[in-house]
Amino acid sequence: MDQHLSEEHHILPVKLYLSIVSCLFILTAVTILAAFVDLGALNTPLAMLIAIFKGTLVVLFFMHVRYNTPLMWIFAAAGFFWFLILLALLMQDYMSRGWEVVPPVEFLNL
Amino acid sequence: MTTHAHEGPLQHHFDDLRQQYEAANMGMWAFIAQEIMFFGGMFGAYTVYRYKYMAAFVEGSNSLPIQWGALNTAILIASSFTVAMAVRSAQLGHARAILNWLLGTMVLGVAFLGVKVIEYSHKWHHHLIPSRDFRYEGLLDPGQMKIFYSFYFAMTGMHAIHMIIGIGLMFWLIPKIRRGTYSADYYSPIENFGLYWHFVDIVWIFLFPLLYLIGREPWISI
Amino acid sequence: MTTTTTAINESPTVTKTNGRQESYLNASYGIRSWLLTLDHKRIGVLYLICITAFFMIGGVFAGLIRLELTTPQGDLVSSETYNKLFTMHGVMMIFFFLIPSVPAVLGNFILPIMIGAKDVAFPKLNLLSWYCFLAGGSLAFLAILLGGIDTGWTFYTPYSSTYSNSWVGLALAGVFINGFSSILTGVNFLTTVHKMRAPGMTWFRLPLFIWAQYATSLIMVLGTPVVAITLLLVLLERVFGIGIFDPALGGDPILFQHMFWFYSHPAVYIMIVPGFGVISEVIACFSRKAIFGYSFVAFSSLAIALLGFLVWGHHMFTTGQSLYAGMVFSFITFLIAVPTAVKIFNWTATMYRGSISLDSPMLYALGFIGLFLIGGLTGLFLSTMATDIHLHDTYFVVAHFHYVMVGGMVMAFLSGIHFWWPKMTGRIYNEGMGKTGAILIFTGFNLTFFPQFVLGYMGMPRRYHVYPEEWQGLHIMSTAGAIVLAIGYALLVFCLLYSLFRGERASANPWKAKGLEWEIPSPPTLHNFDSIPIVTSEAYAYEEEDVTLAEKAAADATEEVAH
Numbered sequence: 001m002d003q004h005l006s007e008e009h010h011i012l013p014v015k016l017y018l019s020i021v022s023c024l025f026i027l028t029a030v031t032i033l034a035a036f037v038d039l040g041a042l043n044t045p046l047a048m049l050i051a052i053f054k055g056t057l058v059v060l061f062f063m064h065v066r067y068n069t070p071l072m073w074i075f076a077a078a079g080f081f082w083f084l085i086l087l088a089l090l091m092q093d094y095m096s097r098g099w100e101v102v103p104p105v106e107f108l109n110l
Numbered sequence: 111m112t113t114h115a116h117e118g119p120l121q122h123h124f125d126d127l128r129q130q131y132e133a134a135n136m137g138m139w140a141f142i143a144q145e146i147m148f149f150g151g152m153f154g155a156y157t158v159y160r161y162k163y164m165a166a167f168v169e170g171s172n173s174l175p176i177q178w179g180a181l182n183t184a185i186l187i188a189s190s191f192t193v194a195m196a197v198r199s200a201q202l203g204h205a206r207a208i209l210n211w212l213l214g215t216m217v218l219g220v221a222f223l224g225v226k227v228i229e230y231s232h233k234w235h236h237h238l239i240p241s242r243d244f245r246y247e248g249l250l251d252p253g254q255m256k257i258f259y260s261f262y263f264a265m266t267g268m269h270a271i272h273m274i275i276g277i278g279l280m281f282w283l284i285p286k287i288r289r290g291t292y293s294a295d296y297y298s299p300i301e302n303f304g305l306y307w308h309f310v311d312i313v314w315i316f317l318f319p320l321l322y323l324i325g326r327e328p329w330i331s332i
Numbered sequence: 333m334t335t336t337t338t339a340i341n342e343s344p345t346v347t348k349t350n351g352r353q354e355s356y357l358n359a360s361y362g363i364r365s366w367l368l369t370l371d372h373k374r375i376g377v378l379y380l381i382c383i384t385a386f387f388m389i390g391g392v393f394a395g396l397i398r399l400e401l402t403t404p405q406g407d408l409v410s411s412e413t414y415n416k417l418f419t420m421h422g423v424m425m426i427f428f429f430l431i432p433s434v435p436a437v438l439g440n441f442i443l444p445i446m447i448g449a450k451d452v453a454f455p456k457l458n459l460l461s462w463y464c465f466l467a468g469g470s471l472a473f474l475a476i477l478l479g480g481i482d483t484g485w486t487f488y489t490p491y492s493s494t495y496s497n498s499w500v501g502l503a504l505a506g507v508f509i510n511g512f513s514s515i516l517t518g519v520n521f522l523t524t525v526h527k528m529r530a531p532g533m534t535w536f537r538l539p540l541f542i543w544a545q546y547a548t549s550l551i552m553v554l555g556t557p558v559v560a561i562t563l564l565l566v567l568l569e570r571v572f573g574i575g576i577f578d579p580a581l582g583g584d585p586i587l588f589q590h591m592f593w594f595y596s597h598p599a600v601y602i603m604i605v606p607g608f609g610v611i612s613e614v615i616a617c618f619s620r621k622a623i624f625g626y627s628f629v630a631f632s633s634l635a636i637a638l639l640g641f642l643v644w645g646h647h648m649f650t651t652g653q654s655l656y657a658g659m660v661f662s663f664i665t666f667l668i669a670v671p672t673a674v675k676i677f678n679w680t681a682t683m684y685r686g687s688i689s690l691d692s693p694m695l696y697a698l699g700f701i702g703l704f705l706i707g708g709l710t711g712l713f714l715s716t717m718a719t720d721i722h723l724h725d726t727y728f729v730v731a732h733f734h735y736v737m738v739g740g741m742v743m744a745f746l747s748g749i750h751f752w753w754p755k756m757t758g759r760i761y762n763e764g765m766g767k768t769g770a771i772l773i774f775t776g777f778n779l780t781f782f783p784q785f786v787l788g789y790m791g792m793p794r795r796y797h798v799y800p801e802e803w804q805g806l807h808i809m810s811t812a813g814a815i816v817l818a819i820g821y822a823l824l825v826f827c828l829l830y831s832l833f834r835g836e837r838a839s840a841n842p843w844k845a846k847g848l849e850w851e852i853p854s855p856p857t858l859h860n861f862d863s864i865p866i867v868t869s870e871a872y873a874y875e876e877e878d879v880t881l882a883e884k885a886a887a888d889a890t891e892e893v894a895h
Binding site: 122123124125129132133136137140141143144145147148149150151152154155158159162163240241244251253254256257259260261263264268 | 449450451452453454455457515518519520522523524526527528553554555556557558560561562565568572573574575576580581582583584587591594859864
């Protein structure tokens with residue numbers, strides 16, 4: 001073939017990789033600094049949001065998913081989505097355990 | 111047009127190089143989906159226990175050396191850059207460059223593992239490895255503390271095993287690169303290795319805040 | 333389907349000098365050519381041999397269980413030994429027989445041919461998957477030989493993680509390694525179906541067997557790793573004492589169950605959905621009709637794969653899981669009955685006004701429909717929390733899952749084996765023996781397991797080998813059924829093996845079925861197709877038969893002129 005296979009696959013410029021890795025370093029620093037600021041209940045969601053953003057940068061640019069077909073976006077997303085299913089249905093048990101009211105002994109026909 | 115199994119990089123059951131490339135890429139992503147679920151099981155269990163035993167997790171997290179964790183995060187991010195550059199070199203067909211960037215990745219990977227050795231031996235000296243010699247002398251429930259450390263070792267340990275496998279894979283790739291096996295028309299093994307390495311990096315991106323940054327003593331309150 | 337010749341590979345069907353037709357079986361000789369094969373067909377055969385061996389081991393344990401249960405006292409074996417018997421029966425049958433069965437045997441053999449490919453996407457990974465299976469099975473078998481395991485196939489903690497003195501670690505290692513077999517097969521099939529379909533083979537022209545294998549592969553890839561990490565954590569707990577499932581440390585045994593069943597419920601769909609695929613093929617062929625509602629059946633496989641991941645807590649209603657979580661799981665479990673029922677309705681509608689022939693594969697398929705229906709409906713009793721309180725851990729559950737797994741999946745597997753046997757081996761088996769085997773198995777099965785519904789309803793717990801005397805009649809019936817079942821299995825194995833030596837040679841299409849696999853010789857050549865097939869018609873074009881035959885005659889005539 002006249003054009004190499006790789007050229008169809010978008011060879012990304014070094015500058016792009018450098019900007020992504022700089023972003024990742026900066027966001028890591030932000031994560032650490034934010035950990036030492038007391039935001040109460042928001043600390044964990046913030047840390048997770050930053051981590052998700054970092055992970056997304058890696059997936060989209062370092063792993064080339066941004067330049068892939070929609071089918072491959074589905075393949076890439078599927079694992080994360082399935083993990084969320086596990087997490088959601090697992091936690092819904094633990095978070096609802098305290099909701100049951102056990103009747104006092106007198107009400108049980110023992 | 112005929113194709114023989116040994117003529118060029120095209121395997122006989124594929125019609126052309128593009129099909130072969132796309133299949134390799136898809137297969138690798140399917141494998142990564144599986145890896146996400148593998149680590150996901152541990153992340154799920156971690157979430158359950160953090161929810162149940164928040165205080166123990168805070169204390170456990172504060173006992174972890176944040177400077178080593180931060181350094182390791184930086185090392186891995188840098189190694190993601192080097193491996194991305196290695197894949198780019200493969201796309202350009204520059205065998206020498208692939209080799210150099212991969213060697214850089216290996217060095218960073220070994221450095222990461224070196225830091226982990228330091229961390230683990232520190233824990234060993236303080237009897238915080240949750241085998242039978244576990245000794246916790248704080249105020250919280252020792253069982254819950256043991257659970258935190260179990261997660262620390264299981265999750266970072268499994269991650270470290272994946273790093274070791276990654277380094278091993280790089281050793282395996284090097285002679286093939288030197289033989290000129292990879293070109294701008296066939297570089298799937300390099301790219302797939304890159305995908306694997308990036309995945310291992312992403313796992314650490316989540317591990318670091320979840321293990322090292324829980325409830326740290328604030329310098330500033332808002 | 334019409335095909336045109338586009339030469340990409342210049343090896344036509346050759347008759348060797350000894351007069352034998354060239355095929356994948358004689359393309360190369362020697363044990364190395366089998367153990368190092370990259371041919372998906374040979375790998376399918378290797379799997380078949382091994383799962384048959386594991387089935388027999390599991391069957392021996394079943395026989396011992398039934399023998400013990402014939403009398404109400406625990407007189408044949410001690411309780412500890414009985415624990416080992418049902419554990420090892422379960423481990424062997426589930427992990428080393430049912431899970432690989434259709435995907436690894438029939439899927440490996442037929443899937444690439446059905447889509448017009450020369451092999452799977454990753455032949456080396458395919459061979460590796462067989463070795464993982466063999467290694468895992470060998471470790472589990474070794475655990476059995478060394479003294480066995482007694483935790484139940486479910487490995488519940490803290491017994492498995494702390495207290496059991498049996499060979500749990502070894503068995504866990506075996507199951508873990510075997511998991512890679514599933515994962516690699518799934519990765520292979522997903523990629524193969526996406527990337528290696530022949531020209532013209534669009535998604536909606538795929539045989540439903542392929543849709544079923546695809547859905548199963550999704551489950552294998554996304555579910556197996558969770559049980560892998562779970563069992564690994566139990567192993568770590570046993571070996572290193574690091575413990576997250578030990579209540580003495582504040583660990584939660586129910587967490588183990590959550591993580592275990594996250595895989596093991598979808599695993600039952602790994603065990604049945606491929607069977608659904610086989611049934612679609614067989615019903616269509618032996619009713620001479622296209623499957624009614626093709627796209628509904630196709631999408632129902634995907635729906636079952638997805639919903640299957642959302643229902644695992646229905647195994648845990650009585651364990652201490654929150655009531656509200658139980659309600660969520662129960663509700664979604666009801667939903668999963670819908671796509672399953674869609675299939676049953678559609679198969680029935682396919683047979684309506686079809687031209688039914690009762691060959692062996694069809695007998696197994698019809699048996700499947702009836703038995704799976706019973707098994708599936710009894711699942712609804714179990715997914716209703718209120719009734720499950722009484723039925724959980726009783727023989728009702730045992731009967732339910734044997735109806736779906738043996739009455740369902742094993743029958744579907746045997747249906748597929750009988751259907752594709754001529755293609756795989758180039759031999760026709762004796763039809764009389766085939767039919768007799770099917771009838772014996774159907775009869776024996778019902779006799780064995782129907783009484784167990786009654787026993788469970790009356791309160792007999794599972795995993796017990798001692799029971800009140802008044803239930804002995806039902807148990808004797810069950811054991812008698814097991815004997816009939818064993819005879820049926822022996823007959824079918826004999827029938828198939830006998831055909832290898834004395835069976836008449838099969839033509840390319842002995843059943844006059846539709847599908848690419850029936851357009852190549854029996855047994856297939858090494859590369860499946862002489863030239864890439866080009867697909868122009870829908871799947872199951874049985875009603876277009878006359879038109880197609882005329883076209884094919886014309887095409888054959890032009891081909892001969894061209895040569």
